[in-house]
Amino acid sequence: MRAMMIAALAAAGFAASADAALKSGATAADFTTRGALAGKVFTLNLKEQLKKGPVVLYFFPAAFTPGCSAEARAFAEHIGDFKAAGASVIGMSADPVDKLADFSTKDCANKFPVASAGPRVISDYDVALTYTGRDGKAATITNRTSYVIAPDGHIIFSLTDPAAGPHVQNTLDTVRAYAKAHPTHS
Template sequence: MRVVRLALVAAMAVAALPAGAALAPGVKAPDFTTQGALAGKPFRLHLNEQLRHGPVVLYFFPAAFTSGCNAEAKAFAEAMPQFRAAGARVIGMSADTLPQLQKFSNEHCAGRFPVATATPELMREYDVLLDRPGMTRTMSDRTSYVIARDGKVVFAHSDMNPVDHVRSTLAAVRGLSRN
């Protein structure tokens, strides 16, 4: 009986995991327009407009004001001089409301990069939506994309641990500037 219960618990845990969330390199990144905040100030964010200035690191995070998301935002904020030197912009995305993101952009992003609202449709297009019956729609994973100026995904990194997102996306951006 105990073995059956353990097998059932393991099966339920696997079913709750995202199925390898990430768009494949070479795929055109879905364009979008949404509301964002930079240093607490709201603005309209359009991906294609951002790409006119160079590559974009688009990172999806589960929820503002949680320990992992706070740490990830701080790490991206601290690395902004390196991203700028490589010609890239960083945009954080979550399902949080604009007022939440306005506060988060000041407190944890240090006003150094924008954060924006992601609708369930956008999360689905970027393969980061956990939409299970009986559960709230939420970000399923911490996924970072590097999108080249031509709008194509050149790198994707999915991992709930925020530690490698900054390092790996910065390396991918630097690789673009060498090509």
């Protein structure tokens, strides 16, 4: 069944990018971390989120940078479309949760949670990106990568692209195709 769905999505043009970290069909690692929604910090668990339907898990490099702010605002603008397709959206970065709490109110417009990706999540999702600051010190941030994860925990779409623009439309198209193929989850 899962293979048929992945094949259908691929035929519709929703195959993983050549640069994507984890490929369609891979099992998404479960995690529990601290997240924020509307400025309130809470514990976020992927397995619990998947009980509600597909999850768009998108990683972004750093809160309050131009591209990441634009991407968050675009996801917030389309959150109704994601919900209509039965999906939820979670943004993740290596930022500390207090910074993400502020980001969740400003750029995410209180519409979806953002969570702090620790070293294990960054490794499990293959999104580590080394950044060298103006001070010459290297730090690990998260690469701009989006995943759509089916309720069974398998990745059905992945995209790694430094441009923020393609992530919202591509993940939305994928969850709509998933909802059409699985009407009981939408």
